[in-house]
Amino acid sequence: MNVRALAAQVLNLVVEQGQSLSQALPVLQKDLTPKDKALLQVLCYGVLRTLPRLDFFCRSLMQKPLKGKQRVFHFLILVGIYQLLYTRIPSHAAVGETVNGAKALNKQALKGMVNGVLRNFLREQEALIEKADQQDTLLYCHPGWLVKRLQSAYGKEKAASIMLENNQQAPMWLRVNALHHDVKSYQALLTEKDLGSRLALDSENKNALCLDKATDVYQLPGFEDGWVSVQDGAAQLAAHYLDAQPGDLVLDACAAPGGKTVHSLERQPKIAQMVAVDADDKRLVRVRENLERLNLTATVIHGDASTPDVWWKGEKFDRILCDAPCSATGVIRRHPDIRWLRRDSDIKELVSLQKSILNALWDKLKAGGILLYATCSILPDENDLQIKAFLETHADAKLVPLSKQYASTTVGRQLLPNDDTMDGFYYAKLQKAD
Ligand SMILES: C[S@@+](CC[C@H](N)C(=O)[O-])C[C@H]1O[C@@H](n2cnc3c(N)ncnc32)[C@H](O)[C@@H]1O
Incomplete structure (x- = not known):
């Protein structure tokens, strides 16, 4: 197992074949030792964070690009340059191991080429970096x-x-299960295990703890017993803003993998019924697993949120969470592949899907009920502009101010990546006229 060669294969699957990193990585890392697994992750995440820059360096050093079956060696070279620029691996080891990667990929003959490009990069890096810094796409x-x-x-x-x-790398946030501990008593348990953490700056983010350093979930006290879950601080605001009340019939319309479904149930155990719907059957498995680990109950339905009449014949809902499918541009820190997998044209399609989901769900909301619209996007088309248009076309919809309004937005709350070290997220709370 040559970790550099595996990284090149993962990157080839993501960049050339459009697989997501979360699909490609687990398959290729499954037989590795924990140390090699960690290195493979660092290399794949790192190269995807700096892809156009590394591409530019590689292209500048080669007479013609590697294509077809040889394309994987292009990614092997990127892995090599990444190590030289962004890791503390000594240059001789980085070059040596990467060159060995060519052998592991069954192309002994390409060893010389990989070696040559990496050594040329070491000689010419200063001038190349200066050139790259002059273009926004390469700089950022x-x-x-x-x-x-x-x-x-x-x-x-x-x-x-x-x-x-x-x-940047995103920190690890925890959601303390309010049915077991308040946030401070769980923090004390972490401290006993030498795991440093801090509370969220936002006082309404009551169950959130940010770890000083990411750790294996099985090191977390009571993880298997459901005392705690991993969930970004920004995502945890959803249950607080939704604010389900005792006796409520609640719909989580785009629920998988279920983080916000279970948080609402932890926060308000007297919800009459929680209905969790998602269009992706495979992702619903994760919802069921989460419910089971946390010993919670919900009605899980495979369905399309834009056609609720197909899967819901019951009464209208008191509260609806619409955590809409979106560009995910607020979570690029956690998913560096998103920016290469998404296309500009996707945004228009997503805006139209969000609109049809919002319209359809509004019809299933009781008079006086609350709908919370959420995305992990930082693009106004999917957020403020979407909600503004909704308000303009729905006379029975009123915007409920969230406890904190940001000056950068006119309608909902736009969190940007790294606001209190959290992900980029958007919330708007709407109430239906009585
Ligand atoms: C942002 S994720 C939801 C995250 C989830 N709320 C959580 O906190 O764990 C968006 C979800 O919408 C689902 N989805 C996409 N289109 C949908 C549709 N038309 N109807 C229902 N779900 C849809 C996707 O399968 C995905 O699971």
Whole structure:
């Protein structure tokens, strides 16, 4: 097992064949030792965070690009350059192990080529870096369409800081199960195990703890007994804003893998019925697993949120969470492949899907009921503009102010990546006229 060769294969699957990192990585890392697994992750996440820059260096050093079956060696070279630029692995080891990767990929003959490109990079890196820093897409390592959209939404300076945040590693946030502990008593249990953590800055984020350092979930006290779950701090605001009450009939319309479904149930055990719906049958397995681990109950339905009449004949809901399918541009720190898998044209399609889901769900909300719209996007088209248009076309909808309004938005709350070290997220709370 040569970890560099495995990384090149994963990257080839993601960048060339459009697989997500969470699909490709587990398959290829399954037989590795924990140390090699960690290195493979560092290499894959790292290369995807810096892809256009590494691509540019590689292209500048080669006469013609590697294509077809040899394309995997292009990624092997990127893995090599990544180590030289961004890791503390000594240059001789980085080059040596990467060159051995060519042998592991059954192309002994390409060893010389890989070696030559990496050694040329070491000689020419200063001039190449200077050139790369002159282009926004290479400086910020985001595709041109996303650079443009972020600059037009936030201005050049703010967009630059968002993109730099997107290239950082996200911290590990925990959600303490309110049915077992309050956040401070669970924090004390972590301290006993030498696991440092801090509370969220936002006082309404009552169950959230941010770990000083990521750890294996099985090191967390009571993880298997459901005392705690892993969930970003921004995502945890959903249950607080939804604020389900005793006796409520609640719908989580785009529920998988179920993080927000179970949080609402932990927070309000007297919910009359929780209905969790998702269009992806496979992802619903995760909802059921989460419910089981946490010993909670919900009605799990495989269905399309834009056609609720097909799967719901019951009474209308008191509260609806619409955690809509979106560009996921707020969680690029956690999923560096998103920016390469998404296309500019996807945004228009997503906006139209979100609109049809919102319209259909509104019909299933009781008079006086609450609908919380959420996305993990930072693009106004999917957020403020979407909700503004909804309010303009629904006279019976009123915006309920969230406890904190951000100056950057006019409608809902837009969290940007790294606000209190959390993910980028959007919330807007709507109430139906009585
Ligand atoms: C942002 S994720 C939801 C995350 C989830 N709420 C949580 O907190 O764990 C969006 C979900 O919407 C689902 N989805 C996409 N299109 C849908 C549709 N038309 N109807 C219902 N679910 C849909 C996807 O399968 C995905 O699981």
